[in-house]
Amino acid sequence: MVTIRTWGTLRGRIQRLTFSAVTLTVLGLAVGVFFAASSSGAGQSPPPGRGGVLSGKVTADKGPVRAVRVRARDTVHRITYTVFTNKGSYRIFNVPAGTYEVSALQEGLESTIQTVELKPGETRTADVSLSAKPPARKIELVDYDSLYPPGRGRDVFMKECAGCHGLLHIPLHRRGPRSEEAWRAGVNRMFEVNRSLVPVVSPDEVSVADREVLVQYFNDNFGADSTQRDLKLDEVVLDEAALAQAIYVEYDLPPVEPGPDGKPGQRGTHDVFPSQVSPTVWMVDTGQSSILGMDLRNPDYPARFREWRVPATGNAHPHGLIEARGKVYWSELAGGSIGELDPATGAITRYPSPSKGALHTLRADSRGNVWYTAVYGASRIGRLDAETKTIKEWDPSPSHKNAHYYGIVVDKKDRVWATGSTAHIVVSFDPKTGDWKTFPTPTPVSGPRRPTLDSKGRVWFSEHAANALAVLDPETGKITEYKSPLRYSGEYESYADADNNIWLSLRAYGTLARFDQRTEKYTFFPYPENGAHTPKIETDSQGTLWFAAARKLVSLKPKGNVPRSER
Known part of the structure; x- marks a missing residue:
């Protein structure tokens, strides 16, 4: 059964159409409309000269007020605008009229909330203050060698597991304390056929003996009698002047009906893709097994969304997402399609x-062919032919049985590039010769993922396990690595913008990082929510970054929070 939903404006009711077919056509949908993603700093496009300004000061009873996040939440449209203080003050330009709840956000501190009614073209002041929360439970913070002592167990873990279970991304030390039996069950589960229809880790690559080595290592260090510890992180130095120009916009996702058991449903997010042919941002919903479209012409909630259910038995777990030749394509982690x-x-x-x-x-x-990676099991790379709609798959590097191809790009010569996160390789396909090549990373255990192309055709990628950013010259095959200025940063996503900056997501530090190729300088943009993380970034034609985080659709304009006259 397939369910397609639109959220019309008639009494806010959910309109639902149900079909039972693998291929279906729906005509005359009541399309929810969205607001324009113009150059307006706040994301909406108020009439010229009619956008308002929110400004004020932030004070704190503990610690300095430096690059503190200030959030203005439109309570009607359920859109939140986040900017950063500069010398204790903030300004949010080009804000649509509405009712806003203004607050500050800083780890370990609690904010007052000011409610503001903003009229068109008006400037309003809202000062907020921060006070210390009760101290959280203290956990001993240690270095890498203390938390993960050297040895055979660590070697196997870093090579075969850390591509997914990074030091601070789904970290295994936070799964403890566990008994030896629980660790054995957890390790063995990775080699069983699961919801993804294949084992997460290929049994052909990791021997039964090495699996037991992992069990003993985890039990020795994170066993039932262990004390919970974590990694000690560095302080992130923020550039207030750069951040004062940036603005995040968060869009609440549409409501979810309760499940069959009556429990509240929940949305899950992963890839997003701003359309190149319509004012729409597409995204996958991993929780509801659906595709969402948010049209950028209308701020109304929830009418700004349309939703298409994937016609699969159970949750197909849609994951990757692109638009090509006016069609939307997605990959399925659990549906195999x-x-x-x-x-x-x-x-x-x-x-x-x-x-x-x-x-x-x-x-x-x-040519419109859709290339994809298969991340688990046999670790293949495939192509959906645009004309015949047939699929062909390759094993790019047969000597690597546990490659976990995590990310793929196609350059202007139609060469395909992908990263093997547990094989610690980059592979490439030349359509002229039909040959694949393999490029090992200089750091033997690097965990490469998420390749991206700059304007010169160079292939950049993150090194999740090596805490680095790397670039491959496609003409020479040379790989250059740039070590992170932060310990245990676990670079995840990497994305080249139109100015050849490389954007990185650093989950451990709760921030995006912008790497300037010319200066090799990093600028950090903390997420608008504590604990947020994004696995994938895309940009639209105006240079706005789009991604999903904290179960919301999010955009970032790095230089969007300036008066309209300065654009």
Whole structure:
């Protein structure tokens, strides 16, 4: 059964259409409209000269007020604008009229909340103050060698596991304390066929003896009698002047009906993709097994959304997402297929992959063929032919049985580049010769993922396990690594913008980082929510960064919080 939802404005009711077919067409949908993603700093496009300004001061009873996040939440449209203080003050420019709750956000501190009614073109002041929260439970903070002592167990863990279970991304030390039996069950589960239709880790690569080595290592260090500890992080130095120009905009996702058991439903987010042909931002919903579209012409909640359910048994777990030639394509971690949506007609078609398992990242070539990675199991790379709609798969590096191809890009010559996060390699495909090449990273255990292309065609990628950023010259094959200025940063996403800056997501530090190729300088942009993380970034034609975080759709304009006259 397939469910398609639109949120109309008639009494705010959910309109639901249900079909039972793998390929379906829906005509005449009551399309929810969205507001324009113009150059307006706050994301909406108020009439010229009619955007308002919110400003004020932030004080704190403990510690300095430096680059503190200030949030203005539109309580009607459920949109939140976040900026940063500069010398204790903040300003939010080009704000649409509405009712706002203004507060500050800083780890360990609690904020007052000011409610402000902002009229068109008005400037209003809202001062807020921060006070210390009761101290949280203290956990001993240690260095890497203390938390993960050297030895055979650590070697196997870093090579075969850390590509997914980074030091501070789904970290295994936070899964303890556990008994030896619980660790054994957890390790063995990685080699069993699961919801992704294949084992997470290929049994052909990690021997039974090495699996037991992992069990003993985890039990020795994070066993039932262990004391919980964590890694000691560095202080992040923030550039107040740069941050004062930045603005995050967060969009609440539409409501979810309760599940069959009556419990509240929950949305899950991963990839997003701003359309190149319509004022729409697409995103996958991993929790509801659906595709969401937010049209940027209307701020109304929840009417700004449309939703298409993936016609699969159970949750197909849509993951990667792109738009190509006006169609929306997604990969399925649990459904083993590539999905296709025609937004013009509502038709949905799913194309099963030969190897089924854990389809991950997508990119299209110049002919409209959709390339994808299969991250678990046999670790394949495949292509959905744009004309025949048939799928062909390759094993790019047969000597690596546990490659975990995590991210893929296609350059202007239609060469395909992908990173093997547990093989610690980059692979490339030349369509002229039909040959694959393998490029080992200079750091033997690097955990490469999320390749991206700059304007010169160079292939950049994060090194999740090596805490680094790397670039591969496609003409020479040379790889250069740039070590992070922060310990245990665990670079995750990497994305090249139009100015050749490389954007990185650093989950351990709760921040995005912008790497300037020319100066090799990092500038940090803390997320608008504590504990947030994004696995994938995309940009639109105006240079706005789009991603999902904290179960919301989020945009970042690095230089968007300035008066309209300065644009």
